[in-house]
Amino acid sequence: MKISVELTFSPLQDNYEAAIIEFIKALRNSGLTVLENPLSTQVYGDYDQVFNILQDEIKKAFNSIEIGLMYMKIVKTDRSTYESNY
Numbered sequence: 001m002k003i004s005v006e007l008t009f010s011p012l013q014d015n016y017e018a019a020i021i022e023f024i025k026a027l028r029n030s031g032l033t034v035l036e037n038p039l040s041t042q043v044y045g046d047y048d049q050v051f052n053i054l055q056d057e058i059k060k061a062f063n064s065i066e067i068g069l070m071y072m073k074i075v076k077t078d079r080s081t082y083e084s085n086y
Helices: 015-028 046-065
Strands: 002-011 033-036 039-046 067-075
Touching: 002 015, 002 046, 015 033, 015 039, 015 046, 039 046, 046 067
Parallel strands: none
Antiparallel strands: 002 039, 002 067, 033 039
């Protein structure tokens, strides 16, 4: 099953940028389709593959910070080619 996941990683500390950058770089190197914008990162792929990678990378990201939040939205379809028509 294909899914689309929107992630927003928010370390609640000073010097938060390095943790976010490392998290995004790890997702880029994962082999998944990854799209980014200033507010979130979108990951697309097979359900099991996406969640296996996210499980590891979210754990690493949380271990790199003291306190933080990870917001996640999941859609059961691959929306990586979506283009608005308005």
